[in-house]
């Protein structure tokens with residue numbers, strides 16, 4: 001049990017992790033675990049990657065914080081890197097994913113206000129997860145996240161995920177729509193990979209309607225999908241706004257909201273801000289992550305490992321009862337069962353493996369991009385054995 005001095009919002013936590021190195025973490029009894037969740041898609045470079053450690057050590061003894069009253073060279077350097085790699089025009093730095101999405105939502109609202117709309121609307125999807133602040137939990141398509149927090153802000157309209165026709169219908173029925181906001185692959189929603197034509201068709205629809213296409217890549221970016229940003233799987237496609245966080249700092253809190261074209265001009269002096277956002281320490285970590293992804297060819301590696309992991313899971317779990325789907329993109333991998341399977345988390349832990357179950361019945365694997373072939377194979381073997389045992393007991 002965690003100390004009662006903490007609010008109890010994380011429930012009953014039963015594992016205490018005290019050290020990490022590479023693809024492994026250790027608990028307070030000295031037991032080692034292969035980390036196939038990476039702090040929920042945060043530690044893509046593995047734990048305590050020396051390049052990140054060195055960057056934050058150096059910055060910690062140079063300058064930790066000055067505020068955005070001043071120019072911050074590490075912030076400018078990270079901005080230029082991100083803009084260059086993403087095809088976007090500019091960036092606002094936050095401290096978390098939810099705050100990056102708040103910035104995106106404010107951009108859409110600003111555009112709506114400039115257009116004279118009384119209640120600008122953002123289209124969001126079922127099964128979405130966008131964060132826990134009031135606006136982002138409202139954008140989230142999961143009633144449990146919203147439960148007990150009324151009144152929720154207005155201005156969101158929900159449609160099923162992976163359904164362009166539902167959005168086309170809204171275009172005809174609703175006025176004052178300003179943006180569509182969605183994940184290119186739903187993470188918390190159960191690793192839902194949409195049809196290949198979903199994003200291209202949404203891009204065309206947004207162009208035609210003069211809406212912003214806003215992608216939440218908080219979980220999918222930073223190489224995890226096999227591209228730096230998941231939208232880069234579609235040749236030539238660019239969103240108007242894209243957010244990221246999680247893997248960008250490899251454990252140092254940082255978020256980013258990138259914008260392009262008219263969306264990049266909406267914030268003017270005083271429109272938005274953050275005391276900590278873009279601080280020198282976080283930005284040095286972000287730059288170290290981007291440099292390491294490139295130097296160690298980890299994005300290509302994520303694509304390759306993702307194929308290996310998916311192939312092996314599909315072959316080891318072919319015809320396994322109660323498994324309804326095995327899917328993924330890069331190192332975002334989900335195994336869907338036909339029933340709740342939260343107990344698999346505990347069973348994996350007993351075999352020295354950290355995994356996660358999301359949406360109640362989807363085993364979610366988000367391992368570091370630094371897995372070796374042997375570790376990747378061991379991960380698939382262990383997970384497949386767990387799922388087979390679970391299926392047998394369920395039968």
Ligand SMILES: *Cc1c(COP(=O)(O)O)cnc(C)c1O
Pocket residue numbers: 096097098099101129130131132183187188216217218219245246
């Ligand atoms: C984790 C996540 C968020 C929220 O990020 P926080 O840093 O927890 O605020 C938002 N969107 C997606 C897709 C996420 O995976």
